[in-house]
Amino acid sequence: MERTHERIGSARASELPDVVGEQVIAGARTLVAAGLVVGTVGNVSARVGNRVRITPTRCPYDELTTDDLVTIDLDGRVVAGRHGPSREVPLHLAAYRARADVRAVVHTHSPYATAWSFLGIALEPHTEEIGYYGIGPVRTCPPADAGSHALADAAIAGLGDSKATLLGGHGVVAVGATVDEAIVVARAIEHQAQIAWLLRGAGPVPGVAERGPQR
Numbered sequence: 001m002e003r004t005h006e007r008i009g010s011a012r013a014s015e016l017p018d019v020v021g022e023q024v025i026a027g028a029r030t031l032v033a034a035g036l037v038v039g040t041v042g043n044v045s046a047r048v049g050n051r052v053r054i055t056p057t058r059c060p061y062d063e064l065t066t067d068d069l070v071t072i073d074l075d076g077r078v079v080a081g082r083h084g085p086s087r088e089v090p091l092h093l094a095a096y097r098a099r100a101d102v103r104a105v106v107h108t109h110s111p112y113a114t115a116w117s118f119l120g121i122a123l124e125p126h127t128e129e130i131g132y133y134g135i136g137p138v139r140t141c142p143p144a145d146a147g148s149h150a151l152a153d154a155a156i157a158g159l160g161d162s163k164a165t166l167l168g169g170h171g172v173v174a175v176g177a178t179v180d181e182a183i184v185v186a187r188a189i190e191h192q193a194q195i196a197w198l199l200r201g202a203g204p205v206p207g208v209a210e211r212g213p214q215r
């Protein structure tokens with residue numbers, strides 16, 4: 001395993017190791033299996049050096065192989081791949097450019113978190129999972145067109161130093177040092193959003209009602 005990781009660090013674009021591609025594909029399949037996306041919606045990427053491997057647009061995740069992934073540079077130019085990249089390339093690249101610690105990006109339309117994103121407020125209260133995974137504040141950024149640079153800019157502002165943000169009226173962006181971490185963050189955000197909705201339905205809750213949700 002260690003040798004494999006060494007190979008990642010020294011790989012050229014044309015030799016990007018399958019281990020990262022397999023992580024991206026496993027992540028995409030987890031999104032479907034966990035109900036965080038439907039069909040081919042959502043996207044997963046991982047950064048290796050100055051290259052990014054990202055899921056292609058409109059390809060069923062259960063049929064993907066590493067050859068179907070698209071490799072792009074940090075300016076969004078396609079370096080390798082037989083499909084077009086996800087249309088959220090600007091969002092993914094903005095995260096990698098803004099944060100050296102971000103090595104994987106996941107975008108979902110998971111239902112509870114997406115519903116919350118229409119409220120235009122931060123996701124509160126913070127539960128143990130949010131602290132346990134060191135996610136940080138989960139702000140909701142203003143709405144912008146899918147795939148646009150405006151959406152990418154809004155997402156980076158919303159993300160700040162956190163591991164997740166909600167895209168207003170749209171969905172979730174989760175980041176991590178690995179695809180696995182970004183997936184865990186995306187799942188934790190959905191879990192948290194479900195709790196937030198349950199609390200809303202419950203009416204005032206002692207110890208919670210006075211704290212938030214906060215704008």
Ligand SMILES: [Zn+2]
Pocket residue numbers: 042107108109146170171
């Ligand atoms: Zn989306």
